[in-house]
Amino acid sequence: MHKRWMRKVGMVGAVAALTLAACNGEEDAGSGDDATGNGESSSSGDADTLRVALIGGYEMSSTTDPITGETVEGLEVIKDEFESQNPDIEVEFIVMPWSNHVANTQAMMSSGEADIYQMPGINDFAAQGMLEPLQPLIDEDGFDLDVYIDNQVEGWLTQGPDDDDLAIYGLPAFGDSRFVAYDGQLFEEWGVEPLSDYPDMEEILEKAEQMTGENPVTGEQNYGAWFSGEHSTLFQLVNAAEGQNRQWGEGYEWSEIEFAFNSDEMVTGLEWLVDINEFTPDGNMSAQGNEQWMTENNNIAIRLHAESAEIIQQVQAQGLEDRIHVVQEFKNDEGIGGMFAGSPLSIAADSENQDIAFEFLKFTASDFFQEFMWEQHSGVPVVEAASDWASIQELELMEGVLEAAANPWTPRYPWSSSQPRYILQTAVEDALTGGTDAEDALENAQAESEQWLEDR
Amino acid sequence: MTATVPKKKKSGQSYIWYLFLLPTIVGIVLFILYPVYESFRLSFFRSSGASETWVALSNYERVLTSSSFWNSVYNTFYIAFFQLLIAIPLGFIIASFINSITRFQNFFKSVFFLPHVTSMVAAAMIFSFVLHPEMGLFNYFLDSLGLPTSSWLSHPDSSKGGVVLLTVWHWLGFVIIICLANLQAISSELYEAADIDGASGLQKWFFITIPNMGGTFAFLLVIGWIAGLQRFNEVFVFGGASGSPSRSLQTMVLFIYERGFSGFEFGIASAATVILFIIILVLTLINLRLARVRM
Numbered sequence: 248m249h250k251r252w253m254r255k256v257g258m259v260g261a262v263a264a265l266t267l268a269a270c271n272g273e274e275d276a277g278s279g280d281d282a283t284g285n286g287e288s289s290s291s292g293d294a295d296t297l298r299v300a301l302i303g304g305y306e307m308s309s310t311t312d313p314i315t316g317e318t319v320e321g322l323e324v325i326k327d328e329f330e331s332q333n334p335d336i337e338v339e340f341i342v343m344p345w346s347n348h349v350a351n352t353q354a355m356m357s358s359g360e361a362d363i364y365q366m367p368g369i370n371d372f373a374a375q376g377m378l379e380p381l382q383p384l385i386d387e388d389g390f391d392l393d394v395y396i397d398n399q400v401e402g403w404l405t406q407g408p409d410d411d412d413l414a415i416y417g418l419p420a421f422g423d424s425r426f427v428a429y430d431g432q433l434f435e436e437w438g439v440e441p442l443s444d445y446p447d448m449e450e451i452l453e454k455a456e457q458m459t460g461e462n463p464v465t466g467e468q469n470y471g472a473w474f475s476g477e478h479s480t481l482f483q484l485v486n487a488a489e490g491q492n493r494q495w496g497e498g499y500e501w502s503e504i505e506f507a508f509n510s511d512e513m514v515t516g517l518e519w520l521v522d523i524n525e526f527t528p529d530g531n532m533s534a535q536g537n538e539q540w541m542t543e544n545n546n547i548a549i550r551l552h553a554e555s556a557e558i559i560q561q562v563q564a565q566g567l568e569d570r571i572h573v574v575q576e577f578k579n580d581e582g583i584g585g586m587f588a589g590s591p592l593s594i595a596a597d598s599e600n601q602d603i604a605f606e607f608l609k610f611t612a613s614d615f616f617q618e619f620m621w622e623q624h625s626g627v628p629v630v631e632a633a634s635d636w637a638s639i640q641e642l643e644l645m646e647g648v649l650e651a652a653a654n655p656w657t658p659r660y661p662w663s664s665s666q667p668r669y670i671l672q673t674a675v676e677d678a679l680t681g682g683t684d685a686e687d688a689l690e691n692a693q694a695e696s697e698q699w700l701e702d703r
Numbered sequence: 704m705t706a707t708v709p710k711k712k713k714s715g716q717s718y719i720w721y722l723f724l725l726p727t728i729v730g731i732v733l734f735i736l737y738p739v740y741e742s743f744r745l746s747f748f749r750s751s752g753a754s755e756t757w758v759a760l761s762n763y764e765r766v767l768t769s770s771s772f773w774n775s776v777y778n779t780f781y782i783a784f785f786q787l788l789i790a791i792p793l794g795f796i797i798a799s800f801i802n803s804i805t806r807f808q809n810f811f812k813s814v815f816f817l818p819h820v821t822s823m824v825a826a827a828m829i830f831s832f833v834l835h836p837e838m839g840l841f842n843y844f845l846d847s848l849g850l851p852t853s854s855w856l857s858h859p860d861s862s863k864g865g866v867v868l869l870t871v872w873h874w875l876g877f878v879i880i881i882c883l884a885n886l887q888a889i890s891s892e893l894y895e896a897a898d899i900d901g902a903s904g905l906q907k908w909f910f911i912t913i914p915n916m917g918g919t920f921a922f923l924l925v926i927g928w929i930a931g932l933q934r935f936n937e938v939f940v941f942g943g944a945s946g947s948p949s950r951s952l953q954t955m956v957l958f959i960y961e962r963g964f965s966g967f968e969f970g971i972a973s974a975a976t977v978i979l980f981i982i983i984l985v986l987t988l989i990n991l992r993l994a995r996v997r998m
Contacts, residue, residue: 477947
């Protein structure tokens, strides 16, 4: 009987061992996946390992672009170049998708998964004390921040828990910008003058109205403008206020922030959005109606608050270089205005590799890294040198895109990842769908945001 | 002596089976019980993920006095109520028709069940085109019948209707299959007796079939309410975290997601989660009580 008992224990042990072996096998299979680059880490010698967490659809090895059909080189190019420049450092990339990136980053940081993080939500993480202040490392290294396009470093300034002033917790790596894009061919067909380089609200409204209706040449239904009525419309509204020399409010720390969502300029901006909404396709409130935008059969004249990621690759893929043009969003008298966007890279406060992590941050400001991201992933460069690259000069609209990257509102709106953002967006949607008028909607948003500030 | 040996053997066997259960139990403890406990604990703190401050019941107060929370409660109940109101009777009627035919039963079962095995995220993305205000199939259909078209997902007055349509389409197959299982279990003797008494088909349906469906309807109500109160995927695809337009699609789970993962207010999100748990618990108890009374 004792033997039988031992046999049973042995059997359970064997099953457990097999289960563990199977789990281990899965891990091995996972580590062979190029997406993380872990497969090669086990073979390293004495090199320090630097773990870099990125967000997006990056792959380690080459892939085929589903739109253009062209080969897109993977992060292994970056890894090889950095490691050849720094033989004592080995890089591992961890790539997460944009969906749920905030929660994923939070979880990764809590468990110390990486040394460097792509950090679009830098304010929230810096405020938690999870990011390393970079100014001491910059000073020690003598790194020249002038390599970056104007305002790119300033855009990511934020405050840690012990800071009295704004400080550097991230350096720009992945550029982005917001601008007004328009279809020159539709303007020509309607006999309307192209948009000026710095259009105001009146010009856009007037031209959008002129180009809504049956196209005089093609006979197709055209719409004067399009903007997404959900998620980010509030930034178009804030930019409209900036164009009138006003801003969303002031302050940076929560205890100092004062909202001005109900200012006269914001009300005027929202009324303008309501007016221009008349010249958009019906579905824009659910981000629809723009299905033909960026195609040969485009029926939209002006795209407000356009994103570089939406425009650049499609213009090239669809051969629309001669049709689609870019002008600036609304600027104040100092030439500043529009939402600051993109992603910096930050070093985790608990990283044990902060010195070599800073080496990687400097590397991302190199022409090699920036040109790779631009040419392979259509990422907007963040360095001044980009305007001299042949590949940038070949694409006319990049002049406007880079200009937009140099003069947005900085630092980025401190509340843009917090509840006031959703409160203001709801107010905009209320006004655009006729639920309430612009003034009441913004009064509600102001009251609700102030209440939120008081309660937090 | 002979009586003690089997007893020992039985005791050893049960111990072994507990060992086999151990991986599952560990999984439940780690991935269900611990997160539930942690969520409950967090509901008493102001938490941004890294730092925590004890705030007692303040998070509950903020959630319960928040107009956007009650708006999300209304949206959740509205969508779930109309989904159940349409899907259960319609599914039952279709199941009755399928049950009454002798050929192609399996074909119809498969056709109606197909939407249910489709990913809700994929279905929602397709429905955003079906409900497109200008090019959508639904408006084309309404227009060809001479009926007024709708803005569907682009207007707060019609957006919830669009979600109800999707959820009914997606859930109908499940209702049909469950109802069919019950229909086929009703004794044929009852119908034969009714035939002898001269009952019409409609009378048999009303006085034999429907009274025998009580348990199934109760099951569908409970399952449907619980799923309805946890609604996330389709409304997130349609309207994002804030349930655009104008928070008209923001359900309770979206409210939790917005406050937790978009705004780092984990304490508020946890308090809302506990409130949602209580609502589901109370509603399920009421549903079960009502179903028991009817049965």
